[in-house]
Amino acid sequence: MMFSSLGVRNYRYWAGGQIVSLVGTWMQRIAQDWLVLHLSGADGLAVGIVMALQFGPTAVLSIPAGGLADRFDKRTLLIGTQSALAVCALILGVLDTSGVVTLWHAYALALAVGCVSAVDAPIRQSFTIEMVGSDQLPNAVALNSMIFNLARIVGPAIAGVLITLVGTGPVFLINTVTSFAVIAGLLAMSEGDLHRSPRASVAGSVADGLRYVFGHPQLATVMVVAFAVSTFGINFPLSLALLTASTFHGSAGGYGLLSTMLAVGTLAGATMAARRRGPATVRTLLLAAVGFGVFEVIAGLMPTYWLVAVMLIPTGAFTLTFTAAAMNIVQLSAAPTMRGRVMGIYMLFFLGGTPIGSPLLGWIAGFAGPRSPLIVGGVIAVASGAVAIAVLLRARRSVFSGPDVQTGPDVQTGPDVQTGPDVQTGQAGAVPTGKESGFERHSGFERHSGPEVGPDQKNVPENGARSVANAVSKATSVSGSAAQTRPANSSSVAR
Numbered sequence: 001m002m003f004s005s006l007g008v009r010n011y012r013y014w015a016g017g018q019i020v021s022l023v024g025t026w027m028q029r030i031a032q033d034w035l036v037l038h039l040s041g042a043d044g045l046a047v048g049i050v051m052a053l054q055f056g057p058t059a060v061l062s063i064p065a066g067g068l069a070d071r072f073d074k075r076t077l078l079i080g081t082q083s084a085l086a087v088c089a090l091i092l093g094v095l096d097t098s099g100v101v102t103l104w105h106a107y108a109l110a111l112a113v114g115c116v117s118a119v120d121a122p123i124r125q126s127f128t129i130e131m132v133g134s135d136q137l138p139n140a141v142a143l144n145s146m147i148f149n150l151a152r153i154v155g156p157a158i159a160g161v162l163i164t165l166v167g168t169g170p171v172f173l174i175n176t177v178t179s180f181a182v183i184a185g186l187l188a189m190s191e192g193d194l195h196r197s198p199r200a201s202v203a204g205s206v207a208d209g210l211r212y213v214f215g216h217p218q219l220a221t222v223m224v225v226a227f228a229v230s231t232f233g234i235n236f237p238l239s240l241a242l243l244t245a246s247t248f249h250g251s252a253g254g255y256g257l258l259s260t261m262l263a264v265g266t267l268a269g270a271t272m273a274a275r276r277r278g279p280a281t282v283r284t285l286l287l288a289a290v291g292f293g294v295f296e297v298i299a300g301l302m303p304t305y306w307l308v309a310v311m312l313i314p315t316g317a318f319t320l321t322f323t324a325a326a327m328n329i330v331q332l333s334a335a336p337t338m339r340g341r342v343m344g345i346y347m348l349f350f351l352g353g354t355p356i357g358s359p360l361l362g363w364i365a366g367f368a369g370p371r372s373p374l375i376v377g378g379v380i381a382v383a384s385g386a387v388a389i390a391v392l393l394r395a396r397r398s399v400f401s402g403p404d405v406q407t408g409p410d411v412q413t414g415p416d417v418q419t420g421p422d423v424q425t426g427q428a429g430a431v432p433t434g435k436e437s438g439f440e441r442h443s444g445f446e447r448h449s450g451p452e453v454g455p456d457q458k459n460v461p462e463n464g465a466r467s468v469a470n471a472v473s474k475a476t477s478v479s480g481s482a483a484q485t486r487p488a489n490s491s492s493v494a495r
Helices: 009-040 044-055 058-071 074-097 103-132 137-166 169-188 206-214 217-233 236-247 252-275 282-301 305-333 336-351 354-368 372-399 438-443 460-485 487-494
Strands: none
Touching: 009 044, 009 074, 009 103, 009 137, 009 169, 009 236, 009 252, 044 103, 044 236, 044 354, 058 074, 058 103, 058 206, 058 336, 074 103, 074 169, 103 137, 103 305, 103 336, 137 169, 137 252, 137 305, 206 217, 206 336, 217 282, 217 305, 217 336, 217 354, 217 372, 236 252, 236 354, 236 372, 252 305, 282 305, 282 372, 305 336, 354 372
């Protein structure tokens, strides 16, 4: 069932609070971007700096926050972080409505929100499985995405109207009020119905989490590709704000409409993800990365505002397919005592590159045109996904050559390839050796049954698969360099 997770009472409380709170969050994001554009004179670099300040703390705080999630009560921690976010919105709202807000105020509060959000994100993501259990996790992740993107549709639309009528200040104050909805949902939960994860020992360290991730090839692959796609491709607050203000000379309402069209696509993608049975595979993740990049480039090349808006729908659908697949793989592959730290590392890779990508893309837009962030980001996403697919297929062929081996997209993942607490290995994240390695079972590039692998060959699949992380990382850096040397050409084509 598409809404099966809502049968869990605690999750219903959470979902209800999230709907209200996230509408306010998206209203504030639109208002913040528009306020910074106003205060800076439509400077793309200023928007990039705000994004860097807001997402930069992830690079420092997300992994330690994952350690907190493994050692302390997640529900209590979330009440604290959500309260702090409400205070930040209140301060910015008061400064703006009183007419004393300056650009450095926006910078400082973006940094404060970034610090709190960096702590909140891994705790919140790892709390999902405690509300619904491992069996309902894929559905709950998809429903979380549906809620997020429904708010992404409603929030910017409301924000665009309110900013036009009363300015940005009241929008920040409204977000302050909506923040208490999720706090109320957390307080209403029944602690006895939560699926508590075992607490990690005090001795558990961040280094343990890093060793765990890079000792599991499927996790390492997800992390590296997520870094490339998120850092350069998923930068829509910057790219859409610049495109609206500079190319189409639109208003806050026009920016809000583009954000809404993107959200329509992501909502469609979330609906498909909720209907999907079984966990996602690495193959799904990589194909989604390529599809996302292709449509992002097409959107950046569209000559009119409305054509850009239309092309943002499939772009959004592939964005959601990619992020939902990554979240499923990461959570179901991690052992319960490591889940918080693994999620912290994932948030570092997914959001930690924004302080690099946003100012860089803003700088590129300054001389290559406002279309260039979409084009450059799309090219890098296609390159990272395509290289990872090629390396995976090559590794599979080189390790398992012979008539009994099948590789490629036509190999199907069956129900016996699921990972998580209920897997036959006995614990979530356990990686068997030999032909049933965790990477094979979660990659979607499985080997069909055939002759037994000899004892001296049983670790070869994992070693070959681990090369994916390094190969994708190198390819990403090359793609990024190439994109930086050719933005002028890309811009001229767009024009």
